[in-house]
Amino acid sequence: MSIDNYVKIFKALGEPSRLRMLKLLSVRPMYVCELEKVLQMSQPRISQHLRVMKHAGLVKERKEAQRTFYAIKIDYLDEQFKELLEFFHADLERLPLFTEEYQRFKELEEDSGVAQCKEGKTETVKMEQEA
Numbered sequence: 001m002s003i004d005n006y007v008k009i010f011k012a013l014g015e016p017s018r019l020r021m022l023k024l025l026s027v028r029p030m031y032v033c034e035l036e037k038v039l040q041m042s043q044p045r046i047s048q049h050l051r052v053m054k055h056a057g058l059v060k061e062r063k064e065a066q067r068t069f070y071a072i073k074i075d076y077l078d079e080q081f082k083e084l085l086e087f088f089h090a091d092l093e094r095l096p097l098f099t100e101e102y103q104r105f106k107e108l109e110e111d112s113g114v115a116q117c118k119e120g121k122t123e124t125v126k127m128e129q130e131a
Contacts, residue, residue, distance in 0.1 A: 017045075022053065022058060025072040030070060032070070057080075058073055
């Protein structure tokens with residue numbers, strides 16, 4: 001599990017045009033010229049989006065002379081989302097990347113500032129800290 005990897009994937013998926021391209025590529029692999037025609041986008045824009053998705057590991061390319069053929073890496077997506085769900089279901093204390101956060105999380109109930117915040121007394125906490 002790599003948080004940086006998930007960030008790349010979600011950034012790539014966070015653009016509607018890329019989601020549309022991925023859906024088209026889930027039907028069948030396509031040439032850039034086909035994506036241009038279907039999406040009514042310029043070749044440079046399509047190539048830019050495909051570059052982002054390739055960097056995130058979502059698509060693979062195959063060169064054929066001057067043309068490039070793209071396909072979705074559906075097995076990779078399946079695996080990444082499976083791991084993401086496992087990550088969200090895992091106990092916080094069992095995640096090595098969250099050792100420090102887990103310690104602070106355990107201390108929340110004894111923290112007077114947090115208790116006051118939960119009671120809606122955030123102004124009091126702020127003024128006490130500034131004094």
